[in-house]
Amino acid sequence: MLYTRRRPVGSVLLLGGTRPEPVRAAKAAGLSLTYLGAAAGTPRVIVDSADACLLLDDPTPENMAGAARELHGKKPFGVVVAMVDRYLEAAALLNAEFGLPANTVDTVRTMNDKHRMRTAALHSACVPVAHGAVRDAEDLRSFAGRHGYPFILKPVDGSASRGVVLVSDAGALEAAARSMTTSAAPGSRWIAEEYLSGPEFSVETFSTDGSHHVVAVTEKFKGDNFVEIGHLVPARVGAADQAAMAAEVGALLDAVGLNEGVAHTEVVLTDAGPKVIETHSRPGGDGIVELVRLATGVDLQQLTFDWLAGKSVDPRPAPGTRASATWFLTPPEGTVTAVSGLDEALRHEGVTEGYTVLEPGDTIRPLRSSDDRSGAVITVAPGPDAALARARAAVGLIDVTVTPAGADRGGPVPR
Helix, strand or coil: CCECCCCCCCEEEEECCCCCHHHHHHHHCCCEEEEEEECCCCCHHHHHHCCEEEEECCCCHHHHHHHHHHHHHHCCCCEEEECCHHHHHHHHHHHHHHCCCCCCHHHHHHHHCHHHHHHHHHCCCCCCCCEEEECCHHHHHHHHHHHCCCEEEEECCCCCCCCCEEECCHHHHHHHHHHHHHCCCCCCCEEEEECCCCCEEEEEEEEECCEEEEEEEEEEEECHHHCEEEEEECCCCCHHHHHHHHHHHHHHHHHHCCCCEEEEEEEEEECCEEEEEEEECCCCCCCHHHHHHHHHCCCHHHHHHHHHCCCCECCCCCCCCCEEEEEEECCCCEEEEEEECHHHHHHCCCEEEEEECCCCCCEECCCCCHHHCCEEEEEEECCHHHHHHHHHHHHHCCEEEEECCCCCCCCCEEC
């Protein structure tokens, strides 16, 4: 079935992001695109591809909003769009201020704020997840007294696994309480949640006038500190479990009021059925958009901008699709002395792209967030098992020699 936006637009203001795909998709959809971003780190391809571009030295959400108002006053936009967490709420606020058709501020704010999302889910058909806002050790002890161990502590507005802590017992609770004050930005807010045990997935959806369409289900693999080290599309899950996940995600997106556009919702398949971890009003990161495109034939970026432009869109996966996987490079901690094997990895069967950010002299930190990963490859194959095996094998060809942190004798440690 084809779907068409009731209020198409001819121009878009894109806030931030350093990936060129949204710019290319907007241009392919026939939209006039203005890019508003950071003076430092914006790739040249974005500057060259956008119809207009303004780069700020201090791209805070507040400064971006001020610049957007000036631009809109000179030449009004049809809608303001953001694809990165930092500017999602700013885009929603600007759309509301300018009277532009888009998801409401309340919806975007609720999807960005894990405590607000949990509150919305309580009044929906979603399976409840025990949770509570916490500020200090006393709050954590109170939560443990009500719900027991283990439980999860994380910032309400976090992403990329930053700040996620498993509180397994009373000793871990005291350490977690200290981390709330020493490792977070001033004013950070936190949420405690029951620990969800089971395999983890993300459900990639596209919504049209309040109807939610599952484009793909991604199987996720975790390393230390809940950091994702691999993804696979399609997930190796049965039809009944996939239908249950789709229903749970649809109930949540109804609860938060998502009307249109892409969403990325993380789910754990527990013994009691699927339970939502969190949701985002943007595409999934870590190359998931590319995995979905390779595996299903649906380009979530192009789908987004075609929808905004008023083109008829079909979010359903194409029949007879393939599988695609990504696996991340996560060498041991220490100082890099040599890197080799990337060219060989790129030649490995099924590899479509790959990279490493490491050079001799770099320091590899503990794996605490997605930012600590050192590279990745993406592969395709006729089936999911083969795609995953190819990705893991290709990453294994990238050799990183590391001198362990604090080592004062002995030789380097190869990965």
